[in-house]
Amino acid sequence: xxxxxxxxxxxxxxxxxxxxxxxxxxxxxxxxxxxxxxxxxxxxxxxxxxxxxxxxxxxxxxxxxxxxxxxxxxxxxxxxxxxxxxxxxxxxxxxxxxxxxxxxxxxxxxxxxxxxxxxxxxxxxxxxxxxxxxxxxxxxxxxxxxxxxxxxxxxxxxxxxxxxxxxxxxxxxxxxxxxxxxxxxxxxxxxxxxxxxxxxxxxxxxxxxxxxxxxxxxxxxxxxxxxxxxxxxxxxxxxxxxxxxxxxxxxxxxxxxxxxxxxxxxxxxxxx
Amino acid sequence: xxxxxxxxxxxxxxxxxxxxxxxxxxxxxxxxxxxxxxxxxxxxxxxxxxxxxxxxxxxxxxxxxxxxxxxxxxxxxxxxxxxxxxxxxxxxxxxxxxxxxxxxxxxxxxxxxxxxxxxxxxxxxxxxxxxxxxxxxxxxxxxxxxxxxxxxxxxxxxxxxxxxxxxxxxxxxxxxxxxxxxxxxxxxxxxxxxxxxxxxxxxxxxxxxxxxxxxxxxxxxxxxxxxxxxxxxxxxxxxxxxxxxxxxxxxxxxxxxxxxxxxxxxxxxxxxxxxxxxxxxxxxxxxxxxxxxxxxxxxxxxxxxxxxxxxxxxxxxxxxxxxxxxxxxxxxxxxxxxxxxxxxxxxxxxxxxxxxxxxxxxxxxxxxxxxxxxxxxxxxxxxxxxxxxxxxxxx
Numbered sequence: 001x002x003x004x005x006x007x008x009x010x011x012x013x014x015x016x017x018x019x020x021x022x023x024x025x026x027x028x029x030x031x032x033x034x035x036x037x038x039x040x041x042x043x044x045x046x047x048x049x050x051x052x053x054x055x056x057x058x059x060x061x062x063x064x065x066x067x068x069x070x071x072x073x074x075x076x077x078x079x080x081x082x083x084x085x086x087x088x089x090x091x092x093x094x095x096x097x098x099x100x101x102x103x104x105x106x107x108x109x110x111x112x113x114x115x116x117x118x119x120x121x122x123x124x125x126x127x128x129x130x131x132x133x134x135x136x137x138x139x140x141x142x143x144x145x146x147x148x149x150x151x152x153x154x155x156x157x158x159x160x161x162x163x164x165x166x167x168x169x170x171x172x173x174x175x176x177x178x179x180x181x182x183x184x185x186x187x188x189x190x191x192x193x194x195x196x197x198x199x200x201x202x203x204x205x206x207x208x209x210x211x212x213x214x215x216x217x218x219x220x221x222x223x224x225x226x227x228x229x230x231x232x233x234x235x236x237x238x239x240x241x242x243x244x245x246x247x248x249x250x251x252x253x254x255x256x257x258x259x260x261x262x263x264x265x266x267x268x269x270x271x272x
Numbered sequence: 273x274x275x276x277x278x279x280x281x282x283x284x285x286x287x288x289x290x291x292x293x294x295x296x297x298x299x300x301x302x303x304x305x306x307x308x309x310x311x312x313x314x315x316x317x318x319x320x321x322x323x324x325x326x327x328x329x330x331x332x333x334x335x336x337x338x339x340x341x342x343x344x345x346x347x348x349x350x351x352x353x354x355x356x357x358x359x360x361x362x363x364x365x366x367x368x369x370x371x372x373x374x375x376x377x378x379x380x381x382x383x384x385x386x387x388x389x390x391x392x393x394x395x396x397x398x399x400x401x402x403x404x405x406x407x408x409x410x411x412x413x414x415x416x417x418x419x420x421x422x423x424x425x426x427x428x429x430x431x432x433x434x435x436x437x438x439x440x441x442x443x444x445x446x447x448x449x450x451x452x453x454x455x456x457x458x459x460x461x462x463x464x465x466x467x468x469x470x471x472x473x474x475x476x477x478x479x480x481x482x483x484x485x486x487x488x489x490x491x492x493x494x495x496x497x498x499x500x501x502x503x504x505x506x507x508x509x510x511x512x513x514x515x516x517x518x519x520x521x522x523x524x525x526x527x528x529x530x531x532x533x534x535x536x537x538x539x540x541x542x543x544x545x546x547x548x549x550x551x552x553x554x555x556x557x558x559x560x561x562x563x564x565x566x567x568x569x570x571x572x573x574x575x576x577x578x579x580x581x582x583x584x585x586x587x588x589x590x591x592x593x594x595x596x597x598x599x600x601x602x603x604x605x606x607x608x609x610x611x612x613x614x615x616x617x618x619x620x621x622x623x624x625x626x627x628x629x630x631x632x633x634x635x636x637x638x639x640x641x642x643x644x645x646x647x648x649x650x651x652x653x654x655x656x657x658x659x660x661x662x663x664x665x666x667x
Contacts, residue, residue: 061523067404068426073462077386080465084316093466094529094654097375098405098426103655106523112540115523115657116434120406120423127423134441159400200421201369262410264422 001133001184001195003270004143005052007045008180008245010234013152019177023048028108035104036071042101042149042179043108050109050145053183059142060113061102062132063149064124066237068098070151101149113142121261122221123200124148125180125241126268130198136185147181148238176234180241192248196269206258206265221259223247229257244268277502277667278440279512282360284352284454285607287493287594288323291335292355297611303620303639305593307477307489315464321477323491323595324459338415343378344492346408348600349456352494353412356452360498361510364417368498369448371439372409372424373431373455375599378402380460408456418452426599428653429562430521431455432495433602433661437519439499449504454496454603463598464490470529478565480589481574481635482625488564491595495603497610502667514610517646518549518662529654530568535576537658538562542580542648545660551646556585556662558618560605560649561635563589564596569652574631584633586642592622602651606661609647613665618642 011019023044032040050058075092097103099117106115114135118127125148132146156175184195199206221243222228232246233239240259247255247270254271285292288306289299299306307321312328325332325348332347333340336354340347349372362368381399402408406424413422421442425435432455439453457463467473467490474486497516505512522544524537531537546553562573570589577584590608591597597604612619621635645665652658 066406076462076466077383080383080461081386088465088469090466090469093462093469096462096466097428097654099428099653099655099657100528102427103523103528103657106525106656107528110525112523112525112537114521115427115655116425116438116521117427117655118423119404119426120409121404123423124406127421131438131441134438134445134447137445138441163401200423202419205420261406263414264410 001136002186002191003182003184003193003195003248004186004191005049005183006192006245006248007048008242009041009045010176010178010242011152012176012234014174021045026051031108038071038151038177039101043105045179046105046145046147046181049181049183055143055183057109057111058145060135060144061105061111061115062128062144062146063102064118064128065098065148066119066121066124066150068119069096069100070153072096074153074155120264122237122240122259123261123264123266124237126198126200126266129268132184133195133198143183143185145181146184147179148241149179150177150236150238152177174235176236178234178236178238178242180245193270193272196271199267201265202263203265206267221257223255223257240268244270275444278443278516279500279502279505280497280514280516280610281500281505281510281512282356282498283513283607283610284355284359285495285604286325286348286352287597287604288325288491289594291351293607293611296608297615299593300608300611300619301617301639303622305622307595313459315459315461317464317468319475320473321489322459323489325492342411343381343402343408344458345374345377345456346411348458348494349408349412350415352454353416353452353496356496356498357416366418367420368418369420369442369451370409370413370418370422371435371451371453372412373435373599374405374408374424374457375426375428375431376457376460376463377405377408379462380458383461427657428655429598429601430651430653430657430659431599433651433659434521436497436516436603436606436661437521437659440516440519443499443501449501451499452496453499455599456494457492457598457600459490459492472566474565477623478592479623479625480563480565480592480621481570481628483628484625485565485567485570487566489595491597493594493597493600493604495600495607497603497606514613515664515667516661517664518545520544520548521659524656524658526656531572531652533572535572537656538573538650538652539576539579541658541660542576542650545662549662551662553581555646556648557644558612558647559585559587560609560647561587561589562650562652563591565591571628574628574633578631578633586618586636588619588621588636590619602659605649606663609649609663612647613644616641616643
């Protein structure tokens, strides 16, 4: 499957770095005003990828997120705690579903094709990409938007520290925010690369004997020679999507990205 | 094009109607409602009506064969998923993909964590570990010994219908031979208070498709179906229960939480699912409608049905018996569709009053016997997400 365009950003709270988010000028103004910041940034990324591919309206939207709309989820949980028994404001509840970002993109672009959201930790993006590939196999003329995004919350820092202390997280790591979106499909025009294969499953089902070298197993988005992208992607569940964008930007001839979520492994093989 | 047929070789379900598919069938046959006041869950809405599964977490844990220190979403999911696998004749360690669906995941435990956190502590941090909506799918795969792909669809109320569609895509594309697809959602404060804040809840038992409908009743439950490549089911001597002949997902692109007046997204989803199945609309014997009981949903859904069908076939919202089980609804209603085909049943849309003004059709109000060979089942959700499945009695 041809990859026609890619856009990404990462935001590492506390790093002192400014996040460079592509496409912020493309956001529909009235809609953007009502969005919280991380959703605005993710949507800007999606619009930047579509603009690069010269597409107004994708034929399908395939999206992954590990933790969904965390800020709105937290806000509504706290709203319940604060105002139990009285009538609550529904805004944060309406925006808390995992498919909010994919739904808002469809709404902004009037994109009426398939609109699917997947959530499986660090392998959320893999499922979105696999679904996009299957859609394009069925409808080869289509051009679809594929991507992933995850938010950062101060609460996550606190939780990561506590989970690390309790042995749930194997490494001391600072959670981050990030997103990456791609336009896939079509046969004509300029391509950035192609998706050779997307695999998911237990490690022995993902690493079958077909020339892909053994994997040395870092926590997040490592290429098969053991090097990790995590320093550049930041630690969040959409890091595999950001790593795919980085690999395309680095113009590497071919790369196999490995991730895992519990027993579930994901492999993305892309080539120029 | 010659593509593999997707057989359904096992089903499992738990809902307010009972535990197991035979309990669902008896309730549907008798036109019995599972809607009532809460008996097991301490939710802060005593004035509302719910489709609660009549069991405590401890009861469910015993049924599921695990300890109760996990989300109710996981417990419900394990019970329904295990029934589906056993029904299809699969034991642990099987090379089966799991496409699950949920909207709340471990939210019940996140709420318990939030309460402590608001009180100034972070005790019970382990309760926050299962917050990620996908976590329930890992737990299911682990306890059921599934060795395949594991992922979670989370597209609000159409989630498990989309899991079934993706299962069909995996099988038809040759990537999988057997897929366990479905969804699970437990009642919790987050969704109860959320839909209450949206004024989407009826203060009486819900009346889908009635002119005087007043909103939904939330329900809970889980349902899973084993999807299997037809020839593979045949090779291991299984007679399919039914077939998943077609599926489609579209987006209404009208509003974050409401459907367009002309029901464009639902209309396109139904039309495309029938096209995917290669069947004309006249062949549909029964529509298992989304029918939440809200003003917006039922009106626009019925408009979409009347646009698609010259004569609308018998249609029902079984949510009048189960409540709206959110991410479980698409799979639960797919299980009902299979039961209706196997047992020649048109179930009831309970508590129907008068037809919606300006519309010419009305739902089926009492259970009756009729040959059901093709069912169209719809599920719509937040984010303009619209899905339709076509289930058939023959390939």
